[in-house]
Amino acid sequence: MRGNEASMVPIVNCGQIHYTGVAGTCEALCINISTATAHSVSESDEIVIEKPSPEYSSFSGKSQPSFLCCHAVPRSLSIPSKEIKKVYVGRPDGGSGSEDDLGDGSKSSLSPEKLLYSLENAGKDLKLVRMAVPIRDMESEDLLDYLDVCLDFIDRSRKEGSVLVHCFAGVSRSAAIITAYLMKTEQLSSEDALDSLRQSCESVCPNDGFLEQLKMFEEMGFKVDHTSTIYKRFRLKVLGDSYNRGERIDSSKFGADPGLPVEVSSGMEVSPNGRGTPAYRCKKCRRVVALQENVVDHIPGEGENSFEWHKRRSGNRFNKSDESECSSIFVEPLRWMTAVEEGALEGKLSCAHCEARLGYFNWSGIQCSCGSWITPAFQLHKSRVDISSV
Numbered sequence: 216m217r218g219n220e221a222s223m224v225p226i227v228n229c230g231q232i233h234y235t236g237v238a239g240t241c242e243a244l245c246i247n248i249s250t251a252t253a254h255s256v257s258e259s260d261e262i263v264i265e266k267p268s269p270e271y272s273s274f275s276g277k278s279q280p281s282f283l284c285c286h287a288v289p290r291s292l293s294i295p296s297k298e299i300k301k302v303y304v305g306r307p308d309g310g311s312g313s314e315d316d317l318g319d320g321s322k323s324s325l326s327p328e329k330l331l332y333s334l335e336n337a338g339k340d341l342k343l344v345r346m347a348v349p350i351r352d353m354e355s356e357d358l359l360d361y362l363d364v365c366l367d368f369i370d371r372s373r374k375e376g377s378v379l380v381h382c383f384a385g386v387s388r389s390a391a392i393i394t395a396y397l398m399k400t401e402q403l404s405s406e407d408a409l410d411s412l413r414q415s416c417e418s419v420c421p422n423d424g425f426l427e428q429l430k431m432f433e434e435m436g437f438k439v440d441h442t443s444t445i446y447k448r449f450r451l452k453v454l455g456d457s458y459n460r461g462e463r464i465d466s467s468k469f470g471a472d473p474g475l476p477v478e479v480s481s482g483m484e485v486s487p488n489g490r491g492t493p494a495y496r497c498k499k500c501r502r503v504v505a506l507q508e509n510v511v512d513h514i515p516g517e518g519e520n521s522f523e524w525h526k527r528r529s530g531n532r533f534n535k536s537d538e539s540e541c542s543s544i545f546v547e548p549l550r551w552m553t554a555v556e557e558g559a560l561e562g563k564l565s566c567a568h569c570e571a572r573l574g575y576f577n578w579s580g581i582q583c584s585c586g587s588w589i590t591p592a593f594q595l596h597k598s599r600v601d602i603s604s605v
Contacts, residue, residue: 344372352387354424355456359449362395362432363439369396390419394429399437405429447511447547454548455591458578464548465556472550473605474503474567491604495544498601500569505595506605509546515585540585543574543594552576552593564595573599 346368350356372378382388390412397408405426412419421429428449435443458464473494493507548555551567554576561577573595575581580590 350388352383352422354422356424357453358388358391358425359428359431359439359446362392362428365392366396366399385416386418387421387425390416391421391425391429394419394421395432398429398433402437405433442508444512451511451547451591455578458591463558466550466553469548469550469552469555470509470546472567473506473509474551494603494605495595495600496603497566497569497571497573498599499571500566501601502566502568503605504551504566504573504600505544505546505549509549511545511547513545513583513587513589515540515583515587542584542598543596544600545581545583545589546593546595548576548593555593564593571599 346365348361348365350358350361369378369380380389380392390409394405394408394412397403397411398405401408401411403411409419409421409429431445431449432439434445440446454464454468494503495505496503552564553567554562554564560579561575563572564574564576565572574593576591576593578591580588581592581594582588583594
């Protein structure tokens with residue numbers, strides 16, 4: 216490593232990633248993941264930005280982010296297999312503050328403040344792509360929905376140069392992203408990945424909410440599996456927390472309406488026996504109101520905690536033999552549930568076609584007939600629906 220080594224501390228061998236805490240000036244930008252590759256860009260190179268923003272590309276919720284493509288024709292970088300790449304932790308004070316080159320074309324010894332300034336005022340000779348993730352350092356924040364896109368951004372960026380991952384203090388949010396990256400690339404548990412990071416940066420300490428989400432990430436096989444019961448419960452908890460904070464819950468955060476032909480065809484899964492996916496239909500008009508993938512299972516008779524994701528980790532599978540005890544099924548909120556979007560704490564769920572009553576919803580929770588307390592709850596009575604295939 217060349218340049219001012221005092222300002223960059225090498226940690227684990229997983230890529231050209233620079234991790235630091237940064238005191239930002241904009242409260243809304245809680246995490247920025249930035250590539251900082253300093254090399255000449257020829258006049259023939261075209262910089263293409265989809266949905267450009269004056270400062271950065273942002274995204275939220277479950278919506279797909281707008282990726283920034285640096286070149287009209289992406290150029291791959293061939294790395295010899297024997298070459299060892301390092302992950303670096305930058306000191307908040309930036310050492311001497313000199314702009315030394317580490318040999319890979321990146322000006323990585325910049326202090327955090329100077330690096331942010333360079334990103335915002337990059338000239339034509341610098342190819343800089345900045346992705347901002349609006350997450351606060353709070354246990355209730357949704358980190359999980361950003362993990363895949365952040366890790367993909369890091370992988371894409373490593374092909375072009377180095378990556379800077381930073382947040383306000385470099386202790387919780389950016390540490391959680393780097394921990395997730397180590398988990399995925401090295402197939403490490405959340406505990407082992409965090410221990411690896413702490414070998415070179417003892418102060419890292421993701422908040423308890425982020426640690427729980429990293430464990431979910433591990434349990435889902437180092438990916439965010441939207442079909443997983445773990446993820447479905449997590450999404451319900453996020454929506455419930457948002458409602459309790461007084462935030463407006465709009466239908467864009469709900470699951471697709473399975474009763475619409477286009478949605479059904481795009482989301483339908485075919486079982487191995489050639490039959491379609493199980494579906495729940497209104498008993499009166501036969502409209503599809505939920506697919507099996509919309510159902511959020513619970514453990515019969517184990518109270519409110521039966522709906523928590525960590526029950527899945529204990530190894531106790533849901534007791535399907537006890538399903539007869541449940542007179543209802545519980546699903547994720549779906550876009551045909553207009554009464555939910557209106558903002559009421561509780562109310563009836565009626566068929567979008569014939570208006571027959573199908574069930575009930577309550578953001579504070581509903582007790583199933585088996586004894587479990589489901590929070591928040593979107594309940595369909597089994598007596599009001601039939602099961603078939605689509």
